[in-house]
Amino acid sequence: MALILFLIIMALILIAAAIFAVMQKDLLFAVLATGIISVVLSVFFYVLQAPDVAITEAAIGIALTTIIFIITIRNTSRNEDEYTENHINKFDK
């Protein structure tokens, strides 16, 4: 029973994290939410008797994907609504 409850809670967290990742304006948090998706997903995989996939998802999804997203955000804009760089001509020398 506990396992099933756990599964359902996990599923809810997964969906909530996904919705959060999509809706959150601050991209850094959105990316962290995708990291959470990966964490929960790897647990999910583990529960579904797929330890190999779980490890892969954990290693690649949590650490690597998140870090490259963060690098990207660092290089672009952090706020979703603020697409444009404020000082466009800053580097146009």
Next chain:
Amino acid sequence: MVISPVHYIVAPLLAAFAIPLLSKIYKDAARVVPGIVLFYNVIISFVLMKQVLKQGMINEVIAGWQPPWGINLVLTPFTGFLAAMISVMGFIIWLYGFRFKRTLKGGVVKYYEILQMMMIAGSIGVIITGDLFNMFVFIEIVGITAYSLTAFYRDRNGAEAGFKYLLLGSLASTFLLLAILLIYTQTGTLNMAQIAERMPEVSSGIKITALVFFLIALGIEAEMFPLNGWAPDAYEQAPSPTSATFAAVVSIAGVYALVRILFTLFDVAGVHQYLIVMGFVTMLVAEIAAVSQKNLKRMLAYSSIGQVGLVLIAFGVGSPLAVFGALFLMLNHAVIKSLLFMTGSYFIYNSGEKRLEGLNGMHKRLPYVSALFSLAAFAIIGFPPFSGFWSKFYILIAASDQKMIFLIIGILLVTIIELVYYLRSVGRIYFAKEEMQDIAHKPSVNALIAMSFLALFIIIIGIYPDIITGYINQAAAALLDKTHYVQQILGSK
């Protein structure tokens, strides 16, 4: 077995892994090694083609597991023909671009050559593999190389085109995965022959859903109409040898994947009508968009899409003659369109102008290249006695056998649209006033050899198509003979 289909993949892979090392030792290794590898592919494709025509089929198993358990590479006359075609085109495009890449600085050549070579190898992989998931992997190889190459010129438009391509490509791979999953759950196998064998047992709901996913995913790769938004941008922004490769290799592989899955895997009615309708819409929209293009490569890109539409129509008609025509058209398209991209690239290089105005009066500066461009333009419109005529002719005859008079009239009307913009550009080359510019970048010898080879091919096939029709006939028969395919692969257990 000295030579086997696996060499198609392994040789480029070895080279790709080795190039970073070799280029530390010998600076030009990155430019030379792919040529050697691609030439090796040409040689083995001829050897294998001969063998295939004798034996009927080569079924190469990987890791010693007979199909359906392991992955297998299948060379039928059909796939062998396409693989040979792609190998030859790949080598010619390499030859064409040999000096072009000299304009790139230092180590960048390495990246370019690896990606370009692997794009060709991946396309061959898509064609010769007999396993569904393996096909997905190869499609991803082609995709990743294509995205990178599209954005290879690191200007704003390159990245934009690359991103669009990547966006649609990712959607395609998503749906492809879903479709593979559905198929796997129902048949319990990934081998295409066995899937084909078991497909009648699959319940129709899941089968058709999987089919739709396949259609979307491979339609994106095959540049079918509402799914081809990436194509013009990618063709336009990629370096010209890569544009030629897109037309001559990648789109062929996409169409192959679509056709293989529709013809061999599924036994669903309505597919043919779907192909005809969507092929026609693709062709019509592409040509309409091409007519008033201002940009030469973009115009050629839309024309490419149009040709692919015609290929899809021909496959949709589905009779042996139509498939024969479709294969012939694929061959012609590969040859002619890459010649157009090659010559067009020289125009752009000379005028420094990507727009059509750059063509003005080019015949004075580049007489030979202009003549080749005109030849290719005439050939792709389908004027006899060039090779483009025959393929169109066979497709029309095949359509007439099915009494599709409106289809025929439609195809020919669209051809007239095509004719308008090609002749306009030919007219520009010969008759428009040029802006005086004395600097002429004459084509280099290797590019001239490559282009002349293609032009010669166009003329020879146009005057005497019998050289090639025998092979194509066998290829078409091999595609249509599904039971033979299944039996050959599964029977050799």
Next chain:
Amino acid sequence: MNPIISILLILFAGSVLAFGIDSINRKWTGWIAFISMLLAALNLFYLAQTSDLVFSLGGVSLKWGFSSLRLYFVYIILILSLLSFLYSIDYMKGKARLGYFYGAFLLTVLGMFGVVISKDFVSFFIFWEIMTWSSFLLIIYNAYYKVKTQGLKYMIFSAIGAYAMLTAIVFIYHYYGTFDIAVAIKGGVFSFENHIFIPLFFALGFAIKAAIMPFHIWAPSAYADSPMSFTAVFSGAMSKMGVFGLLLVLATYYALHNPDAYVFSQILAWLGGITAAMATIYALIQTDAKRLLAYSSISQLGYIVVALSTGTKLGVMAALYLAVLHAVFKGALFMVAGAVEKQAGTTDMTKISGLIRKMPWTFFVALVSVIALTGIPPVGGFVGKWLLYEALITESNNYFLVIVIFFSSTAAFLYAYRFLFGLFLGQEEKETENVKEAPIKMLIPMLILAIVAIVTGIMPGLIFKPAAVAMQEIGFENVNWQMTALSNVWGNQTDLSIIGMFIAAVFVLIFTFLTFKGKKNTRFVGTKDISSSGELWQEGENWTFQQDFYKPFERAAAPLYKYKMNKIWEDLGNALEAFFNFFRRIYTGNGQTYALYVIGFLALLLLFKDYIFK
């Protein structure tokens, strides 16, 4: 070697050679082309005893060979082309891109020759297309800035025609299982019971080539803007390919006298009649001699089509005869226009005049050709007109058509006279003072053509003979003809030689009179030389007849000129292009929209998947 192969090879090799040699030595280009044309034409002596050439290409069985009908057209093509190539050597001297010109020209001749010798539909179509695109290359040769409209117009119309034919051809293969023209015709391909679209599509293709009225708009500028030496062949021989094709299509009708075809032939006849009349009216208002000739060409082709569509023995004979004659005199006229253009720099009839003294031989050719064109004895045109009228009056029962034809051939006098007057007669102008007679290499072909026109006028049997043989092939038995006489249905015979001699005598008399008169010491006064009347010519004042030549007539016929076919087609083209421009905006450039297309298409497929796939 089979003369067919050798002609094709010679022409092709000549084309490549001419194209290549241009960059080495420009002087040789014309000669190379002429020599290869000559070599090809020499093969004519071996033609008659040639057997058919059957071979397979691309899975299609092809058949090339001659027959009497085909030979008839081969002669027109090769001889006219030969003369034109001789003419070209001097005409094209000093122009750019000679290799391009001669290469394409030889290919065009090759295409025409191929069309005629093809005995199966596939090679027929192949050569037809070769002819079309190589002539396209020639049409855009002069028209630097017109490529976008004029050359393309020609190409689009040709393509529509050719593709209509192609559609019909593939369906012939579907229904009859053969590409062989003779077999297909025997099988009743062109009969109207089975598949009416097959003869209709073929007729469309040929009508476009023959510049029949609603499809003629490519013709005036194509004829007028190409180099004249090519136009001579273009109008003289290539438009006859349309006639040749119509003969093929209608052959079944002739042979079987299919009553169902009555409507069809009537429509064709009326189209031809309208073409003849309208083109004549348009020719009247042209100020450029080349355009005038172009419209005249269209109207002459109208006659031929009318004659053809009567479908009687006499009518077909008239058509065949007119086909030759038109090739002769229109070839000569275009060469005259070319000579004037070459020597005087322009063919604008409002600018030049009085060339008769400068270019007497050219004038002679023009005179003979104009006489032939208007159909005055003793020149060959008279015979053609005679046959045409007789065919229409006695056998067609279509008197309105007769009236139309009468009207247009009468009106032809007007423009023919304008041509003659505009270029050669009238006052001499200062601008034309330094004009010289055309070089000998240009004169020879013109004179040959003029002589042919005269000879055929006196001895029409020279043409009747091969024409009669040709007609037997289509299915007409017992075609009667005499060498030097015409007979009508009432049994009266007119000996042409007597008429000829009489008129020749009159000519000689007039010529002597004029010569003696010219001996007197007269001073030539230019139109602008009005100082004798105490006035000075002001800039912009019009003192010549050349301008507003037929002003009253123009005013009278003004309503007719309003309806220009050209404008309708152009509007259609513009509307299409605008639509295309609008339509391609579905490629918005936004990657997300493309993704939306994908998902939308997916959703649609998923919604309707059970209806589409079963």
Next chain:
Amino acid sequence: MKRYIIFLFIAVLGWTLAQTFRAIPFGADRRGNLDQPDRVAAFYLKESPETLQTANSITAIVVNFRGFDTLGEVTVLFLAATGLASILYRKEEDDETEERITLISSSLVRTGAKILFPLILLLGIYVFIHGHLTPGGGFQGGAIIATGFLLMLITYKRFDTNHNLMVWLESLAGLAFVATGLYGLFTYGSFLQNTHSVGTLNDLISGGLIPLIYIFIGIKVGTELTNILDILLKIKPGKQS
């Protein structure tokens, strides 16, 4: 308006997926007959302990049964690294100083990283060496190694991945993978064919060539991922080009 259309489209897709997967019951046995395999799943489950003597049947599939896929997959990563390098970082064209993004890190973190790094490497190596016995393998091990490098890269400004060594390792690992495949081709007639001496189940040295190949894959994936991270970390924020 557009938003609702999109909702509709997505809803159609979701509904169809739901309908479709309702016909594929969750948790049902779709492996087929295990004794007389008619489906690949059963075959793999049967053969992987018997013929290949590989405990982890996923490893058996990834490296042997479907080894060609894995070769392709390694190639994809390799090509992604190449493509990334060609898109983002060209040493010859950008004369940018090779300055990496680093987090402002305290000495505690740095020391911790220094201690952790060898451990992480060891873990990674352990994972791919035991790929045929326990969960994990080349990819996982490679990814873990890359994580270790990532840790060092972002904490130490001066830490260099020794590009040359990386290139050598990566290329040699790739070549070794292909060479192993070719060894199978030339010895047994089939590319990637496993040796016949496969050892016994659950030994460290078992499964024939499988552990060897997985080690190559591990090295290759690790270097490739490190390479990708290295490239991404080297771009300067907001630099014009």
Next chain:
Amino acid sequence: MNEFNELFIKYKDLITLAVYGTAIMLIIIGLYAVLLKKHLVKIVIGLSIIDAGVHLLFVAVGYIQTGTAPIFSPGYENAADKMVDPVPQALVLTAIVIGFAVTALALSLVIRLYKHHHTANIEQIKSLKW
């Protein structure tokens, strides 16, 4: 295990919903981001969420009631009949790595685009059109 078995049967619909439903929801949410979010990074996030959903579907399809991981570790040498389907897991391994490669490439393109266009709004990046 027996207890779980019973529970599984009892709550089968719920579990099915939890697994399949989550996967499909992930796909849908990801698609929503891809189609409606304007920020390039958001679109790439959407793509990776879709990927996650698809991977979950794969693993879920391979799952077998009360199955064990397909590893013949000591003590499980003959437990093949209880093991879950290993094939989808192997495929997912490949798919995850490929997905990572594509994501990395996508993000590099995003960085490139931002450098040139100074914006990450996809609606403003359309210099190639028609």
